[in-house]
Amino acid sequence: MEAREWQLDVLKEAGTVGIGNAAKALSSMLCDRMVYVSVPSVRFVPLSEAAWIWGDPEAIILAAYVPFTGGLSGSAVFGLPEDAVRTFMRFMSLAAEVECEMYSIFTEMANIVVTSYLNALSSMTGWVLRPSVPRVAETMAGAVIESVLALMEHTNDSATVIDTTFSLEGGHRLLGGRLILVPDKMSLCGFLQAVEATYCR
Amino acid sequence: MIEEIVRTGEIKVISREGCLTALGVGSCVALVLYDPGRLVAGMAHIFLPFSGNGHKSAMASSFLPAKFADTAVEALHAAILKCGASTGGILAKMAGGANLFDSFQGQALDVGKLNGEAVKKALSEMGIPVTGATLGGNFGRTVRFYLPSMRMKIVCGFSREASI
Amino acid sequence: MATSVLVVDDTAFMRLTLKNLLTKNGFSVVGEAENGEDAVQKYFELKPDVVTMDITMPKMDGIVALKSILQRDPSAKIIVCSAMGQKPLVIEALASGAKDFIVKPFQPDRVVEALNKVMSGGSA
Numbered sequence: 001m002e003a004r005e006w007q008l009d010v011l012k013e014a015g016t017v018g019i020g021n022a023a024k025a026l027s028s029m030l031c032d033r034m035v036y037v038s039v040p041s042v043r044f045v046p047l048s049e050a051a052w053i054w055g056d057p058e059a060i061i062l063a064a065y066v067p068f069t070g071g072l073s074g075s076a077v078f079g080l081p082e083d084a085v086r087t088f089m090r091f092m093s094l095a096a097e098v099e100c101e102m103y104s105i106f107t108e109m110a111n112i113v114v115t116s117y118l119n120a121l122s123s124m125t126g127w128v129l130r131p132s133v134p135r136v137a138e139t140m141a142g143a144v145i146e147s148v149l150a151l152m153e154h155t156n157d158s159a160t161v162i163d164t165t166f167s168l169e170g171g172h173r174l175l176g177g178r179l180i181l182v183p184d185k186m187s188l189c190g191f192l193q194a195v196e197a198t199y200c201r
Numbered sequence: 202m203i204e205e206i207v208r209t210g211e212i213k214v215i216s217r218e219g220c221l222t223a224l225g226v227g228s229c230v231a232l233v234l235y236d237p238g239r240l241v242a243g244m245a246h247i248f249l250p251f252s253g254n255g256h257k258s259a260m261a262s263s264f265l266p267a268k269f270a271d272t273a274v275e276a277l278h279a280a281i282l283k284c285g286a287s288t289g290g291i292l293a294k295m296a297g298g299a300n301l302f303d304s305f306q307g308q309a310l311d312v313g314k315l316n317g318e319a320v321k322k323a324l325s326e327m328g329i330p331v332t333g334a335t336l337g338g339n340f341g342r343t344v345r346f347y348l349p350s351m352r353m354k355i356v357c358g359f360s361r362e363a364s365i
Numbered sequence: 366m367a368t369s370v371l372v373v374d375d376t377a378f379m380r381l382t383l384k385n386l387l388t389k390n391g392f393s394v395v396g397e398a399e400n401g402e403d404a405v406q407k408y409f410e411l412k413p414d415v416v417t418m419d420i421t422m423p424k425m426d427g428i429v430a431l432k433s434i435l436q437r438d439p440s441a442k443i444i445v446c447s448a449m450g451q452k453p454l455v456i457e458a459l460a461s462g463a464k465d466f467i468v469k470p471f472q473p474d475r476v477v478e479a480l481n482k483v484m485s486g487g488s489a
Contacts, residue, residue: 025448028470047248047265048208057225058343060358065302104378111376111421112469115448122451129451133375133423135302140358142225143341146209147301150228150249150312157210157265 008042010195011162014121015040015181019164021120022113022179026166029109030091038165047157050145053180054079057142064110064134065148068118071127072191074183075148076117078110082138084175091168103136110134117179125194145180152184160188204345207231207244210265212277214243214284221346223297228313230270230297230320230336231344234277234329235351236286242348243281245273247297249312250319270319278327293329294353294365295320296344298336313337333365367393368484371413373404373430374446375422379469383417383446383476390477401425405433408441415480418463420447420454428458435462442483446471 016039023035051057063079080088089105111134118129137144149159159182167176183191203219209229213221221244223231235242245267252269266280267273282288298317317336324331335342335355343356355363370392372383377399384394396411398404400422408416416434420427427445434441445458450468458466465479 025470047210047268050209051225058356058358101377104376108376108378112448115421115469116450119448119450122453126453128453130449131421133421137301137339139227139301139339140225140341140343143227143299144301145227146225146229146248147227147299147312147341151302151310157268 007192010192011042011160012040014124014191014195015042015162015164017120017124018117018162018181019166019179022117022164023166025112025116026109029112030088030168033091033168036167040162040164043161043163044158045161047149047159050149050159051142053145053161053163054141054178057140059141060139061141061144062106062136062138063141063144064107064114064136065144065151066110066114066131066134067151068114068129068131070122070129071125071187071194072121072129072183073187074181075152076114076131077144077148077180077182078114078134078177079141079144079180080106080177081175084177087175107134107136110136113179117181125191125198127194148182152182156185160185205244207246209246209248210268212243212245212266212273212280214241214280215348216241216284217348219348223344225341226297226344227299227301227341228297228316230295230313230316231342232274232277232293232295232320233346233353234274234281234286234291234293235346235348236281236290237292237351238290239285239287240349241281241284241286242346242351243277243284244344244346245277247273247316247320250315270316271323274320274323274327278329291329293324293331294333294346295331296335296342296353296355296365299338299340299342301339301341335363335365367391368415368480369393369395369411369413370480371396371398371404371407371411371416373398373401373416373422373427374419375399379419386473386476387480392480399423401427401430401433404430408434409437414442415483416441416443417446417467417476417480418443420445420449420458428454428461431458431463432461444479444483446476 019037027035061079066076162181205213207213230247266276298313300313398407402425418427444465445463446467448469464483
């Protein structure tokens, strides 16, 4: 297998175990409702196309930006369409009895989902990956992605994006969200090597 | 009417009639330079403030003319001159420079603010007057600039709207 | 007298969730803290029987707070309650003196069980 192809495969595997663990955590928060996940897509996204990662750049979403450090560093973005958030809250067993601000619930949800994703990546390498406290915004999807990329150290015009989606059935339609991981280019190489060392021993 | 989408890092120019659009602008700045006499306008969708220091060697590998504020303003200026604008009559309008994640104890770097400041500095150095600007806030914007009206319309999602 | 608990978590939602759960099960939540610094200060102010400690928090994280409390009061009973279920971190927390490590999202029973066990002198 070619080096580049192999790298993409490792990242895809990382995305699969990551979103799998995140979905398990989300399901448990939503009273064991079934959470469906997509096969991750790993892409090199040019900066000029980054605003379209979510589809419509103007779609209003509730997004949590979670920078993380450790053997692998980068940014994670967890997002839900704004109308899905309240439905998710209804599905949470405690939401009914807890009168609480939506942002606070979403922040905790993002913390658990992103951390669960990182926990899975940690188990692939044995490294500790430390997420920071989620920073939440409710605005256009394109603006979120653009702002997250601007906060990262970029040395060229594209970003490696591990894009995963999840959904659950709510009434008549699917409620979907997204978890995007943008690893720092500098730390990606070491991560790939560590995974190789763990898996190919 | 022709609507040109100006994506992150890009520069586009229109003349006589049309619309320049930047969708979902966050910490970026959508800068428009226009010549009311000749009805030429160009938009730059600026991503980061500086091509030097902070982002080492970034410029060397960037093929995006509007990636950095300090070089984008000059590039945009040159682009509209090429399409018939006159050196004397150029004016500027801009929107963007938000800090979406401002709630975090001010610990996050405010790229939006730095972008706005870098653009203003470059404009003043070139002697280009700013006739309208809406910068900052914690929300994204879609920015449209129309010819021949020379109005900039800003939509922020929800119900916040502005025209400058 | 009811067991007194200090709940440490950066989100209001999680503090409220834990508070409701613990109160319903006969514990008395005597204080809340939203970061590690706050937690250390409130611990020595309130002297609770047990602390539930989140890890990912602003200012000072939960592991640093845990070590800081245990350094001054080795008898402190602290249960870590975090989404960070990564093995090296769980080992670090337990080796630093945490009595138990609950990975979020948790089952309510698991939390009550952990507190009861710690109060009866057992450890994870």
